[in-house]
Amino acid sequence: MPQFAFLEGQPFWVIYCTLLVVILLRAPATYWIGRGLGAGVTRSRMGERLGPKLDAAKQRIDRYGAPVVTLSFFTVGMQTAINFSAGAVKMRFPRYFAAVFVGGLAWAGLWGTVIAGLVGTWLELFLRSPWTAVGVIVIAVAAVTALVVRSRLASRSRRAEETAAEPETASAP
Helix, strand or coil: CHHHHHHCCCCHHHHHHHHHHHHHHHHHHHHHHHHHHHHHHHHCHHHHHHHHHHHHHHHHHHHHHHHHHHHHHHCCCCHHHHHHHHHHCCCCHHHHHHHHHHHHHHHHHHHHHHHHHHHHHHHHHHHHCHHHHHHHHHHHHHHHHHHHHHHHHHHHHHHHHHHHHHHHHHHCC
């Protein structure tokens, strides 16, 4: 965790609380930036043209968007976009912040233990043997690719079996 190098050697609770504070400051800051820019879009010609459709979308996101905000903390690269979007459509802040808090609790735990451990271990390996570290990445990418391809092939064969079975059931007495 190069950006959190000052946390090295600290007890877990210090790391966890620090990461939680980071996320509880960063995510709402992104929300408020989105909210400011969203207000400009709402007042623009495009916002006027969308009118009722935009209002309906805002209501749905305000009502059902909290789980999406919480789950965004389990993704890489989507957190910022989702937090920004929640602000742009003016999701109510108390509901938004509750979702961020729950997601932030999980994010701090994951980042503080699993992810930091993996990244730290890989960096240590890279410093000792860069080619081995690159090999580990290649193997990991190959394994994930194989799992995805296997899953898609299994799904495709299940669909083929289902479509093959449909005419049989339709012709049955």
